[in-house]
Amino acid sequence: MISGDVIELNIAVKENAKLVVTSQSTSKAFKAVSGRNATIVKTKAKVCKGGLLFLVPQPMQCFGNSVLTQDTQIIMEGGIESGKEEDYPSLLLVDWYTGGRENLDGGLWQLDTFHTTTTVSYSHHNLFPREEDVDDKSDENSTASCELVFRDATRLSGGKILRRHMRDYNIVCMVVLIGPKVKEVASTFMKQYSSRHTYDDGQDQSFGKNPSKNMDYNKGEGLNRSGEGLLVSCGTFQTGKENRYQEGVVVRIAAATLEIAGNDIFAFKASIECFFALFSSFIMHASELFVRAHWNP
Amino acid sequence: MSEHIGTLDGQLDDDPFMEILASRQGASGTMKKGVIEQPPLTEIREASFDLISKSYIMNSAPENGIFSSPFNADGLQSLTCSRSKAVKHVNPLTLYQLIDSCVPSGGFAHSNTLEAAHQLHLLDTSKFSWADSLYSHIWDVLLNTATSTVPFLIASCHLFRTRYHSSSNNLAESSNESPLPKDNAIIEQWVLLDNLLRSTTTSHVASRSSTTQGSGMLRAFSIAFPHISPVVKALKRTTLKVHSSLADCTGHNATCFGAVCGLLGIDEETCCSMFLYTTARDMVNAAVRMNLIGPLEGGRLTHDLCFAVEKLVTEELLNRFEREETKESNCDSETEENRKDNGGPEVLDVAFAHQVCPLIEILANAHDRLYTRLFNS
Numbered sequence: 001m002i003s004g005d006v007i008e009l010n011i012a013v014k015e016n017a018k019l020v021v022t023s024q025s026t027s028k029a030f031k032a033v034s035g036r037n038a039t040i041v042k043t044k045a046k047v048c049k050g051g052l053l054f055l056v057p058q059p060m061q062c063f064g065n066s067v068l069t070q071d072t073q074i075i076m077e078g079g080i081e082s083g084k085e086e087d088y089p090s091l092l093l094v095d096w097y098t099g100g101r102e103n104l105d106g107g108l109w110q111l112d113t114f115h116t117t118t119t120v121s122y123s124h125h126n127l128f129p130r131e132e133d134v135d136d137k138s139d140e141n142s143t144a145s146c147e148l149v150f151r152d153a154t155r156l157s158g159g160k161i162l163r164r165h166m167r168d169y170n171i172v173c174m175v176v177l178i179g180p181k182v183k184e185v186a187s188t189f190m191k192q193y194s195s196r197h198t199y200d201d202g203q204d205q206s207f208g209k210n211p212s213k214n215m216d217y218n219k220g221e222g223l224n225r226s227g228e229g230l231l232v233s234c235g236t237f238q239t240g241k242e243n244r245y246q247e248g249v250v251v252r253i254a255a256a257t258l259e260i261a262g263n264d265i266f267a268f269k270a271s272i273e274c275f276f277a278l279f280s281s282f283i284m285h286a287s288e289l290f291v292r293a294h295w296n297p
Numbered sequence: 298m299s300e301h302i303g304t305l306d307g308q309l310d311d312d313p314f315m316e317i318l319a320s321r322q323g324a325s326g327t328m329k330k331g332v333i334e335q336p337p338l339t340e341i342r343e344a345s346f347d348l349i350s351k352s353y354i355m356n357s358a359p360e361n362g363i364f365s366s367p368f369n370a371d372g373l374q375s376l377t378c379s380r381s382k383a384v385k386h387v388n389p390l391t392l393y394q395l396i397d398s399c400v401p402s403g404g405f406a407h408s409n410t411l412e413a414a415h416q417l418h419l420l421d422t423s424k425f426s427w428a429d430s431l432y433s434h435i436w437d438v439l440l441n442t443a444t445s446t447v448p449f450l451i452a453s454c455h456l457f458r459t460r461y462h463s464s465s466n467n468l469a470e471s472s473n474e475s476p477l478p479k480d481n482a483i484i485e486q487w488v489l490l491d492n493l494l495r496s497t498t499t500s501h502v503a504s505r506s507s508t509t510q511g512s513g514m515l516r517a518f519s520i521a522f523p524h525i526s527p528v529v530k531a532l533k534r535t536t537l538k539v540h541s542s543l544a545d546c547t548g549h550n551a552t553c554f555g556a557v558c559g560l561l562g563i564d565e566e567t568c569c570s571m572f573l574y575t576t577a578r579d580m581v582n583a584a585v586r587m588n589l590i591g592p593l594e595g596g597r598l599t600h601d602l603c604f605a606v607e608k609l610v611t612e613e614l615l616n617r618f619e620r621e622e623t624k625e626s627n628c629d630s631e632t633e634e635n636r637k638d639n640g641g642p643e644v645l646d647v648a649f650a651h652q653v654c655p656l657i658e659i660l661a662n663a664h665d666r667l668y669t670r671l672f673n674s
Contacts, residue, residue, distance in 0.1 A: 068483075106609060123640040148496045153651035155444070157351035163350065172655045196668050218668045224417040231417065233662030235501035246593055250499055252659040277383055 001029050003067065004034035009043045013051035013089075017179075020054040026098070027058065029066035031105070032112055038067040047089035052181045057150025059096040059171060062114050062158070064105020070095075070116040075146060076178070077123040088246065090179025091120065095152075096253075099163075099170045109166055111158035111294075118153075120176065120248070121146035122239065149239045150176065150248060159265035168229060169254040176241055178248040186249040193222060193234035193251060222253070334579055342432050344605030346613055348440050348653045353617070387563050389551065394521060395558070396571050396578075402513040404575060406582035407506045408672035409438055410660040415587060416667050419660070427589050428598055435580045435602060441608060441654045442576055446507075447569055448570060449494045450551040450649045451618055455567045456486055457559025484528075488535055490647065491546040497650055498549065498660040506674035511553035512536055518557045525560040564617045570610050579601040585670060 001007070008039055013019045029039050039059075047053045053074070072095060079087040099108035123146050132289040152174060156162060166172075167254050177186040196218070218225075222232025231254040398405070412436065414420055420430040460483050498504045512533065519529035536548030550570065558568040578599060585595040652658055664674055 006616060080590060113354055115651075116603065148493065150499060151493075152495045152499050153497070153649075155352045155651045155653060156655070157348055157653070159347050160351075161345050161347035164433070165656060167421070168655070173660075194662075196666050215439075218416060218666065221665065223663070223666060224419065231656070231659055231663065233659050233666065235662040235665070237499055237501065237504075238495070250662075252662060254656060254659050 001027060001039045001041070001068070003033040003039060006037075006040045007042070008258045009041075010075045011043070011045040011053065011055075013045070013047045014054045015048045016050040017048075018052040018054070019092050021057070023057040025058055026061045027293075028061045029068040029114075030063050031065040032067040038069050038113070041068070041070045043072045044075075046077055047074045047091055047193075048077050048091060049082075049087050052090040052179070054090075054092050056094045058275075059173070060116075061100060062099045062111035062156075064110040065112045066100075066113070067113045068115070070097075070114075073282065074118075074120045075123050076120065080122065087180050090181035091176065093118070093120075093176040094172060094173065094184045095176075096173035098172075099166060102170075104213070107163065108170055109156075109157065109158050114154075114156040114158070116154050117151070118174070118176070119148060120150040120178065120239075121212045123147075138252040146151075146238045150178075150237055150250070152176075152250075168256045169231070171253075171255040173253040173255070175251040175253070176248060177251075178246075189234050189249055189251050190236070192220070193232045194236075196220075216238060230254070332451070341455065342429065342601050342605075344436060344608055345558050346440075346609070348437070349444055352444055352651065352653060353649065356373050360408075362594055382487070387561065388565070389432070389480060391561055392563070392567065392571065395518075395563075396575055397474070397556075398578070398582075398596065400514070400521075401517050404510055404511050404579045406673040407510070407579060408587070409506070409576065410657055410664065411435070411438075411580050411673065412670055412672050413585050413660045413664040413667060416670075417660070417663060419656070420589075426596050431581075431584050431589060432598055432601060435577055435584075435598075436605060438580065438657055439577060439602070439606065439609070441652055441657045442573065443651050445497065445650050446494065446549075446551040446597075447572065447614065448647045450572050451565050451569060452490055452647050453487060453552040453555025454559040454563070455555075455618075457528075457556050458562060458564070458611060459529065459559075461560060481531075484531055484535060487532065487552065488546045491536075491549055492547045492553045493647055494552055495547055496588075497647075500658055502664045502674045503661040504549075507550040508536075508547045510550040514550065514553050514557065515548060522557075522561065524548045525580040528560055529557065566610060566615055569614060569618075569642060570606060573606045573610065574603065577606060588672060632669060634662040 011019065011021060027041070032038065043055070045053055045055065055072075055074075060070060061069070072093070074091060074093065076089040076091065078087050095116065097114065097116065100110060102108055175189070177189070222230045224231045233249065234249065234251045236249055239248045241244045390551045394400075395608065410432075414434055420427070420434055422430055425433075498507060515529055515533040515536070519526045519533060522529070532548070532553070538544055554572055555568060559573070563571075581595045581602070584590050584598075585592050590598065661674070664670065664672075
């Protein structure tokens with residue numbers, strides 16, 4: 001994508017329908033042209049009663065000096081009133097971006113501006129007559145009575161300070177899971193990444209000679225142990241007042257550039273593949289569950 | 298032992314283990330005749346605002362130049378003209394009570410991602426000293442706080458300072474324990490603000506720490522300041538139900554502190570400085586208790602951070618509040634209906650709340666995965 005590109009995607013998942021949305025390869029935002037508008041990617045999706053949306057695009061790549069705005073709005077509509085769990089709409093959303101190219105553009109995280117906003121709201125009747133909860137004012141009609149339950153906004157200003165902050169990480173990923181149809185995947189994530197591992201199979205229980213120097217008694221995957229280059233955390237958030245006993249799960253991942261193939265313009269490819277190798281097991285697991293449970297006619 | 302002594306660089310001149318240190322570090326070539334060569338402080342500890350430099354550029358509005366600086370001449374002009382506005386003088390003794398470390402709000406139980414960053418090896422001590430790597434991490438957290446939660450703090454403070462005080466005379470006359478209906482409208486708006494902050498705080502650990510401190514703060518200040526007690530108690534009632542999910546809102550740190558400051562008539566700038574100061578102070582204290590740095594160096598770190606916070610507030614944040622105020626003063630002339638259409642100033646402000654440091658958010662949640670932990674968040 002180049003300066004001035006505007007991509008708008010409107011998705012509606014009707015009652016009890018299931019939809020998988022993905023992309024062929026990473027979206028690339030190229031260097032911005034001075035005087036032109038920013039690259040804008042807007043995705044609006046509505047998931048109706050009992051529906052399931054699986055929004056898993058490939059990561060967004062922000063090359064050096066790119067100016068990109070990404071806005072994802074999900075509205076979960078209906079299904080809460082009946083009180084039956086199977087009527088609740090479900091969502092699995094992956095939002096991820098990379099720091100660009102190591103060997104070009106002056107290195108990673110040299111983007112100019114990257115704004116990404118992801119909101120999930122529940123559409124109710126007469127909950128909030130004012131639409132203050134939704135930050136995008138352009139679509140007032142459809143968000144007028146929405147209760148915002150999740151809002152993740154990140155605005156990156158690239159450069160060496162951002163690169164310093166990101167340490168060796170090249171990819172940042174967020175996975176949002178809401179609803180009964182992704183409950184199994186969500187609980188898998190929660191089990192693995194939300195709490196500490198009490199004991200690690202009884203092996204290697206000695207903490208070394210000096211425990212204060214050796215912090216590796218933190219057991220489990222995704223704890224930035226040496227050579228691992230992966231940081232994973234997982235937590236829950238409340239999905240609103242009406243369905244107050246329901247919780248959504250958000251998984252956040254930062255993955256490192258483990259290897260950089262420095263031979264061509266796809267210098268980032270290696271890191272993406274490494275990340276895929278680490279991440280694909282979850283996605284595959286999620287997809288399998290999804291297909292097994294819901295794709296049978 | 299020499300490692301720990303090495304972190305107390307303020308004490309090195311009269312350190313009994315100097316010789317040990319000198320011989321150890323001299324062997325690795327970093328020591329020159331008993332003087333530890335520290336990384337130059339000015340270079341590393343210079344507060345950089347790069348992480349938020351592009352935060353307030355409006356990409357989606359084509360009429361705003363994408364590449365123009367957010368701090369343009371208009372902003373500065375509005376800054377100078379509205380700074381002359383007389384803000385009611387608040388006794389500094391009141392401020393000292395608000396940021397007193399004795400306030401039992403429970404801030405000392407939280408490291409604000411510092412413990413996770415330390416245990417997950419994200420504090421780089423191979424190139425920098427502990428103090429410098431702590432400084433850069435705490436500064437990242439402060440910048441992230443400034444863009445993500447400070448808008449809510451300011452909105453809450455502004456709400457109570459301007460709207461509550463306009464009706465405070467009525468309250469004093471009636472001397473009623475329960476707030477007046479007019480105040481209920483303010484409380485409803487505050488609840489809205491708090492709920493918005495809840496959905497913006499996507500980390501359950503950060504949310505837990507924020508709500509615990511928020512309700513602790515309301516409790517502490519409702520007793521400490523009897524003259525604002527009825528309203529603070531009313532806020533507390535909305536947050537404290539049998540189960541947090543049954544409450545109208547959860548009472549976050551920023552919105553609660555903002556409300557108390559607003560009720561005491563404190564201006565936004567002071568409120569914001571105090572909030573960022575307590576955030577920095579709690580993190581430095583956590584670092585001292587984790588034995589990453591010594592208490593003396595902790596003091597130095599707090600001092601450096603305070604300089605940076607002052608710069609952050611005056612140079613980067615203040616003109617944004619002032620712009621809000623300018624907009625609001627324009628709104629004052631409009632009818633209430635028009636104002637609703639435009640959204641109140643607090644809505645406009647918090648709509649742009651965002652993170653600038655992706656790793657901080659990941660670290661916040663990762664805290665629950667630590668095998669041993671000293672802090673709650």
